[in-house]
Amino acid sequence: MTYDEKLANRVRENLMHLDNVEEKTMFRGLSFMVDGKLCIGVRGKEIMCRLDPEIFETVLERQGCRPMVHGKRTMKGFVFINEHGYLKKEDFDYWIGLALEFNPKAKASKKRRKND
Numbered sequence: 001m002t003y004d005e006k007l008a009n010r011v012r013e014n015l016m017h018l019d020n021v022e023e024k025t026m027f028r029g030l031s032f033m034v035d036g037k038l039c040i041g042v043r044g045k046e047i048m049c050r051l052d053p054e055i056f057e058t059v060l061e062r063q064g065c066r067p068m069v070h071g072k073r074t075m076k077g078f079v080f081i082n083e084h085g086y087l088k089k090e091d092f093d094y095w096i097g098l099a100l101e102f103n104p105k106a107k108a109s110k111k112r113r114k115n116d
Contacts, residue, residue, distance in 0.1 A: 002029075002044070003029040003030045003042040003043055003044060004042060004044065004045045007042050007045060007047065008030050008042045010092065011032060011040055011042060011047065011096070012032075014092075014093070014096045015032060015034070015040075015096075018034060018100075020034060020035045020036070021033065021034055022036075026041075027041055027043060027048065028043055029041050029042050029043030029044070029048070030042045030043075031048075034100065034103045035103060035104070036108050037050075037103055037106045037107070037108045037109075038050055038106075038109070039099050039100065039103050039106075040096065040099045043080070045082065045083050046080045046081060046082050046083075047080070047081050047086060047095060048068060048078060048079070048080050048081075049078070049079055049081065049095050049096075049098060049099040050077060050078055050099055050102060050103070050106060051077060051078075051079065051098045051099055051101075051102045052077065052098075052101070052102045052105070053076045053077035055098070056076050056077055056079070059079060059098070060079065062081075062085060063084050063085050064081050064082040064083065064084035064085020064086065065079050065080070065081050065085050066079065066080050066081075066082075067079055067080075068080055077102075081095055
């Protein structure tokens with residue numbers, strides 16, 4: 001799957017003020033790593049946000065938001081937001097803000113060892 005380049009640019013603009021942002025292709029889209037941790041992603045016309053699992057159930061009530069499901073498992077703390085949920089600037093900023101707010105508390109994934 002590809003990602004919407006305009007949407008990716010919108011995310012880039014919101015992260016420009018940060019020093020340690022890296023882009024990686026993963027989850028069938030483009031992911032933005034902040035301080036070495038997955039923070040935000042773009043897949044198709046949706047954004048994926050990693051946020052505090054404590055507020056997960058509450059944010060699912062917002063328009064355009066759905067949980068991330070991997071296989072049969074709901075990934076608590078990861079949500080996808082479609083265009084209806086981020087069309088307005090204040091809504092877009094809300095989601096980016098939640099992801100950035102949680103990022104310092106998020107655990108980095110374990111580094112995989114490369115086989116020699």
